[in-house]
Amino acid sequence: MKFKRAPLIAYLCLLPILLVLGIWQLNRAEEKRVLISLKQQRQSTEVLILSATMPDTPEAHLYKPIKAIGHYDNDHQYLLDNQVNKGRAGYFVLTPFLLKNENKAVLVNRGWLPLGKSRSGLPDIPVDSREITLNGRINHFPTVGLKLAGAEIPTDSWPAIVQVVDTHVLAKQLGYPLFSFQVELDKHADDGFTREWHETLAMTPEKHIGYAVQWFLLALTLTVLFVKYGINKKHD
Numbered sequence: 001m002k003f004k005r006a007p008l009i010a011y012l013c014l015l016p017i018l019l020v021l022g023i024w025q026l027n028r029a030e031e032k033r034v035l036i037s038l039k040q041q042r043q044s045t046e047v048l049i050l051s052a053t054m055p056d057t058p059e060a061h062l063y064k065p066i067k068a069i070g071h072y073d074n075d076h077q078y079l080l081d082n083q084v085n086k087g088r089a090g091y092f093v094l095t096p097f098l099l100k101n102e103n104k105a106v107l108v109n110r111g112w113l114p115l116g117k118s119r120s121g122l123p124d125i126p127v128d129s130r131e132i133t134l135n136g137r138i139n140h141f142p143t144v145g146l147k148l149a150g151a152e153i154p155t156d157s158w159p160a161i162v163q164v165v166d167t168h169v170l171a172k173q174l175g176y177p178l179f180s181f182q183v184e185l186d187k188h189a190d191d192g193f194t195r196e197w198h199e200t201l202a203m204t205p206e207k208h209i210g211y212a213v214q215w216f217l218l219a220l221t222l223t224v225l226f227v228k229y230g231i232n233k234k235h236d
Contacts, residue, residue: 007226015222022212026208028203048061051099051102062138072127072129077159078107095110105178109139113194137184141181153169
């Protein structure tokens with residue numbers, strides 16, 4: 001059996017790519033299953049009491065419910081820019097929460113607010129600075145697809161606008177240390193705005209499996225076409 005040179009080269013180049021893409025999608029589906037299971041497991045665990053002595057390891061505490069006693073720093077708040085909710089641009093309101101009798105704070109995501117008629121008019125975000133018991137959930141800060149140079153530098157006035165959260169940079173501006181994760185304020189707590197903390201993933205395991213099937217079907221189609229057109233047929 002002899003093969004035509006050009007179809008053979010194309011087949012040998014394309015087939016591994018299609019198979020790798022299919023396997024990659026299957027691996028992503030498994031990763032999403034593990035992530036969903038982790039969320040469910042940790043959200044049902046005992047509530048953590050946030051303290052300055054707790055190890056600052058976000059991955060170990062991700063999605064866990066927390067409780068903290070302290071007060072908001074009403075004078076120093078951040079507006080995390082370029083946050084979209086239901087097609088509208090706006091901000092996440094990040095307010096430092098100083099732990100009682102401790103020189104450390106955590107940034108509390110109090111929810112989303114829409115952008116005003118112009119960027120010069122910032123939303124009104126006052127908060128009660130009396131001592132309270134805070135309830136929420138530990139999570140990473142929102143990320144961006146492309147980080148521009150200087151995006152982590154906040155503006156000088158308050159509330160300060162920032163594009164990307166870097167807790168080391170913000171801690172220097174505030175004058176006290178911050179945990180490297182955020183606390184998403186409980187949906188039923190006071191002093192919050194729109195809080196639709198995303199439980200669903202951008203792409204579910206089922207979608208990844210669907211894409212994997214498509215890649216494998218393309219690989220099968222490629223094989224059929226190669227068998228049909230890539231083989232030199234003998235003529236008597």
